[in-house]
Structure formats: C-alpha cells, structure tokens
Amino acid sequence: MSQIAGHLEPYLVLSGMLFAIGSFGFLARRNAISMLMSIEVMLNAVNLAALALGAFIPSLAGQGAAFALLIIAVAAAEATVGLAIVIAIFRNRKTPLVDEYDTMRQ
Amino acid sequence: MLTAETLVEVGTLPGYAPLLLLLPLAGFAFTAAIGRRLGKLAHLVPLGAIIATWALAMSLAIPALTGGLGEAGASMPLFTWIASGDLSFGLGLHVDALTGALLLVVTTVGALVHLYSVGYMSHDDSYWRFFAYLNLFMFSMLLLVLADNLLVVFAAWELVGLSSYLLIGFWYTKTAPGLAAKKAFITNRVGDVGFALGLMGLVVVFGSLDIHTVLAGVEAGALAGPAATVIALLIFCGAVGKSAQFPLHVWLPDAMEGPTPVSALIHAATMVNAGVYLVARMSPLFAASHDAMLIVAAIGIFTAIFAASIAFTQTDIKRVLAFSTLSQLGYMFAALGVGAWIPAIFHLITHGFFKGLLFLGSGSVIHAVNGEQEMTKMGGLWRKIPITYATMLIGTVAIAGLPPLAGFFSKDEILGEAFKFGYVWVWIVGMIVATMTAFYMFRLMGLTFWGKSRVHDESHVHESPWTMTLPLIILAVPSIAIGAALGFPFADGVLVHALEPIFHPASEMLGHEHDAWTLFGIDGLLMLASVTVASIGTVVGVRLFRSDYNEFLGRVTKRLQPLYDGSRNRWYFDDLNDLVFVRFGRKFANALWWFDRRVVDGTVNGVASLTSSGGRGLRQIQTGRVQNYALGIAFGLVAIAAAYLVIAG
C-alpha cells in the first residue's frame, strides 16, 4: 500500500516547489541564459502538475498527457526564439548580463 | 400718477420730445470727436445744442407747470431695453409737473453755465473737452429726470456720477482735482450700492421697475411694514450719496477743486438735486413707512446744521458755498421727511437759481482777483466789480430768506409745514439753521467785498467779460422773482396747483390735511418767526463783517477756540474716514494679501511642486531592466491570486 506515490498531493507539492525555485532563478539571476534555464524549470513544474492531475482524476484521463505534450512543443519554440534573441543582443552588447540591457531606463 | 380712484388719462408727448436727449448727446459726440481741431470755436455746437434743448424743455415744462399736460402728465414709450423671461425694462419719457419743475432748473441753469464757461474757460487749453463733458452731463441729467423706468434712472444716475468725476478732475494734471474726483466717485458708489439693493427689492416685490407700475402698487398697499421701510431706506442711500447728506457728504467740499462753472451747475443746481428728485418721485414708497420718513427728516436736518456750523469758519469762498449747498439740501430732505413734498421741490427750484447765481458770482470774483480763492486775500472789491457785487448781494439776500426774494417763500413754507405737521424739533433746528445761514452768507459778502482791500495785486482787478456777467444778471431775475411767481398766493400758487396731484397719494397715505392758509393765524406767526430769525442773522453778520478785523470777533474766537478748530476741520469727519477706511482698510488689505500669497498661492504652488516631486520619485521605477519589471509582475500575480483565494474562499 503506497502512502506517497499513490496520492495526488505529493506530486502537486513537488510541482509547486519546483515552480518556486524556477521563479526565484528567473527573477534573481544576472545571466540571460540562466534566466532561460529557470524558465524551463518552471515549465516543467507545470508539466508535472498537469500530468499528475491527468493521472489521478478519472475524467481527465488522456488530457493531462496531451496538455503536457503541447507544453513541451511550446517550450521548445520559446527556447529557440529566446536564445536567438540573447545571441543577437550579445553580438551588440558583448555581455550576457541582463542588468546591462538598460537603454530604456528613464 | 394712476390711482384706483382717479383714472386720469396719461397724455402723449409731442414727437420732438426725444430731441431733449439727443441734442446734448449729439453735442457731446461732435465735440468729443472734432472739438480739438476747433480751438476757440469749440463752444459753438455745444452751446447751440443746449440753447435749443432749453427752448424745447421750456415748451414742455411750462405747460406741465401750468396744467397744460393734464394731471397725470404725458409720456412717450420709446423701446424695450431689456426683455428677459418675466422681466422687462423699457426706456420711455415721462413729463409731469415734477419733471417740469426739474426741467426748468436744469436747462435754464445749464444753458447759462454753458454761456458763462465761454468766458471763464477761455484761457484753458482743453477748452473743447470741457464743453464735451458739459454736454454729456446735460444728457445724463435730462435722462435721469425724463425716464419712466427706475433702471434707466439708475443708469442715468451713474452717468451723472461719471460726468461729475470727469468734470471735477478736469485739471487732472494736478494732484488735488484727481483725488477729489476719485473721492466723489467712490462716495457716490457707496450710496449706489444701497440704491441698487433697493431696486432689487422692488423687482422682487413688483417684478418691474416701471415707475407707474411701482407707485400704483405701493399706493394699492402691496408694499408695507418693514419691507417698505427697508426698501425706502435703501433707495434713500442712493440719495444720501448723490446729494451729499451726512455721512456721505465728504465729497462735496472737495469737489470744489473743479472749475467754478462745474460747481455751479453740478454741485448746486442739478446733480445734487437728483437725490431730492428721486425721493420726491418715490414719495408714496416713503409715505408707506413712517420710520423711513423719520430717518430722512433726521438726516436732512442734521446735515443742515452740521454743514452750516462748518461754513462759519471756512475761508475759501467756494468752500463756504459748498457747505451752504449741503445745508440747503439738508433742508430739502428735512422737508421731504416731514411730508412737505411741495415745499421741498419749491426750495429745489429757488435754491437752484440763487445758488447757481452765487457760484457763478464767486467764479467771477475769482476771475477778477486772478485765481485767488481765499477770502482773507480779498476785500474792498465792491467798487471794482460792481455787477458781480450787485448780483451776489441779490443772491445772498435770497438765500438768507429775507422777503420778498425767492428764498423766503420756499424756506418759510418748509419750516411752516414742518411745524404744522407736528415736527417741532425739525422746526426749531431749521430756525437755528436759518439764522446761521444768514450770518455766514453775509460774512462771505463782508470778507469778499467790504472793508479794506487785502488783495495782492490791486491794479489788475477787473470786471468779467459779458459772457460771464450776462448769466449773472439773468440769474438774478429768478432769484428775486421766482419765489413770488411760483409761490404766491401762499399755499395757493402755481406750483402748489401743479404739484398737488402728483403728491396727493403720498399725502393721503400720511394722513396730512391741508388747512386753509391763515395770515393772522398760525401761518402768519410762523412767517413772522422765520423772518425774524433771518433778520437777526443778517444784522449780526453785517455788523461784524462790514469793516475790517473786529476786536469782538477776535475775542469770541479765542474763547471758543476748540469749537472754532473743530469747525475749521469739518468736525474731523474726514479724519475719521481716513482712520477707519484708509488706514485700517490698508492693514486689512495687507493681511488679506499675505493670506493670498501664503495660503492660496502656496497651496497652488504646493500642489505643483508635489506633483513634480511625485513624478520624479515615480520615475525611479523605470530602470529599463526586464527583471525588475518581471519582479513587479510576480508580486502583482501574488496579490491577485491571494485576493482571489480570499474572496472566493
């Protein structure tokens, strides 16, 4: 009789913690690529939550997985474009640090 | 006046009536536009306009006074001036016996003053401007007496005040005339506030300012009790200002800074009578309130004795005449206040003529001694300027109230009716003032014409040109005769018959009855009394001043030094005004200015600086860094989600 793996809550707790870690990294890291990696962590947390709900709630049987697949696709596209932008900016600014990208400041 | 009982038809004025207003107005416009270029001929058009106006006015006034226009007079509505919702104010002309009386004085003295000014102002550079202003004034005054709507009267009231301001301050390059003109205007304005409030009250009660409508309403009893008192007193405020009664009398002596023709015309014969005219025209309104009448009489008779006491010690010839005017106006208001309407108007007419004569005569004297106005520098002039002397003597006898000249008739009627209607205190004070009047007028004659000459440069004393002496001679005639012409037989003369229907409703409201005039009864006794006091004043004045400096006078003056000083300084009333309004007012204004600068402007500037510093502070948020904005988004998300959790449970 599993006490943890058979219940929904642990998976959701894990998902929440992962999301918090990812958002902290997104808001606090200086390197642009680090920010993107943190975004990937956040997206994976969401994936985990969707799959967990899909697995434990009978009426959402296949939908959790479908949702997760779509998120992976979108994450891929987003990572592509985001990294392309970082590389383009790096060419101009010669630095990957986001707190140097402040020409729009007042 | 239309009343319920006597449905008297109001006639129609002949078609040329508006010319009475248009001729002076055209004269003003013409002279103002082209006068400068006409040089010494600038007087031709204005003088011609005024003489024509006089002729037309006489053609209306004489029938009005002799009953030719009917009891209710004649009118001519011209056009509607303001029509707004329920309110409508029109301009129209109305001539009845009261108007006729005013027209008589205004146009006659006006025409003579115009002629006089040709000679008096001949050396002045702004010759043309003087005549332009004179014509403007004539227009305004005629509009005031001819109008049949109180709003037009008010407008003309202000116009007259404006003309007075322009004429007092005619020599505006000097300080004193400018200040005097300002003082006159401001003091008038104070009275006009009350007048305007009174008019507003009338609009509230009657919904119209048409004189017929208002008076018919008052006679029918629509306005009584405290409301009538308040409105009557407010309208009286305007009269107090315009006719220089206490406490708004302060401007008239100072107004002597203007040229002498101005003093004669405006401050003796016409403008200052506007207040008397107003109260007389609104007689039913005043009759409706016993308290208002009492106040009018009190202020009038107080002003009379107040001004007379100051005239005792003045040494400027025009100032003596100014205070004399104040005193005689006080008589007129006292008469109005006790309900003696007809004697008041009678005195208005006679006073207009002999005071005009006296002022023009004084102008001739000043002209003769080359601009000197102080009587201490005159004396012994009777041989040198005989015509002036003779006419001024006639004027003095008239004002002293000695029979059979004009002043006796009118003054005696005022005092007689005051006594008969029961106002004994008015009669007593009036008697005292009559004595004082005779005294100070003969003092004026003595210091100016009799005794040894104290003139600075005797050889140059000369009689005035004919343009100045002719008006004097002409004015001497009514000063002698008009009293008898209009007032004899007593209580039964021309004027009484003419004005009786006009003042009948007011007299009815007061419950005054006219007993028959009895020579050997009360009327004869009163007449004897007034002749006596006038004679006493005359004799004392002549004896004390007919030769030079009098020992007796010197001792009396020293004994009564504080009274003498007080009288010389006009009983310090001007100083009181200065203290309260000028000094205190200036402090108050400064305090308000501080408040405006600090609090009001401070608030406005404070808001502005607060906004700009707030903006400067908020600008710090725009760092240009994406992560800072992302942090903002994260916190926003937290807040919204938390709110949702809390609200949705």
Add this chain to the structure above:
Amino acid sequence: MPLPDVIPFIGLGWSDVLFLLLSGVVLAAAFAVVFGRDIIKSGLFLILTLGALAGIYVMLGAAIVAGAQVLVYIGAISVLILFAIMLTQSKVAPMKLAFQTQVAPAALAAILLAVLFGLAFGSTNWGSTVFTDTPAATGTAPVAAALFGPYLLAFEIASVLILAAVIGGLYLAMEPKGDDVGEEAQ
C-alpha cells in the same frame, strides 16, 4: 526470492521510495541550476533535472510524455542552451556576481508563490482516486483521442508556432546582411 512488499526498517513501499529518490534528485538539481555559479554546470544540472522528471512522468503512467521529454527537452533544448552558453561566453562579464540586486525581493516573491500554491492546491477538492501502487499507465489511445479531439486546434497552432519559431530564430541569430555593413566597412 521475490522482493518484500514493504522495505524493512523504513516502512515505505518500493514506489514510495522511488518517488522520494527521484523527487530528491529533481529538487537538488533544480537548486543547482538556480544557485550554481558556473553556468555550464548549471546547464548540465538542468539536464539532470529534466531526466529525473522524466522518471517521475513514467511513475505517473505517462510513458509517451516521458519519451518526449527526453527526446525534446534533453536532446534538443538543453543542447541548444549549451550551445548558446558557448556562444555568449564573455571574459568581460564578472563571474563572481551571479545574483541581481533584487535577490531578496525575488526570494520573497518565490516563497509567496509557493505558499499560494500550497493554499490553492490544499483548499481544492480534487476528487482524486487513490491508487494502491502507482497510477495506471495511460495508453496511447486516450492521448491520441485527446490530441486529435478537443485539442486539435491547439495541436495545429502549436505546429504553426514551431514553424514561426524556427524562422524567427534563424532570422534573429543570423549575422547582419553582408552588403550594407560590408560597403560601409570598405
């Protein structure tokens, strides 16, 4: 000899232990990604995180997604990230300072988010079934039915999105065109 049902001395079943192991790895690696100084090491720890997560997906019975995770996330995206790290190496950038000045507020926001999630998840009645072991494996059929059923539009749009991303990424990362810059340089 068959494995005992419950591990002795711990008292937990095998699936529980597996779950705890995998989630521990996930969390530790995630911490390493976020707190790591060296960015290449962060990238590698990201790969570890994603791999452990794939294992958890298998436990949840979604083998397809686990396969997609490994193929796409680890195989493509992480490699892409590493390439980008390589391309944006800069000697100028100080390696010491890894965190922004807004570290504290960021941490606060993260903690608040975690708390909110906890509250939100806890106060909802999911109506979830409790399994004896791990959840049942979902076959391909239900997934395909969902993808080509209610999620068809999302599926198509996702493909268009990927196409747009490819084109956009290519364009953005391209060197500036030769003609204008070249002429100016000469």
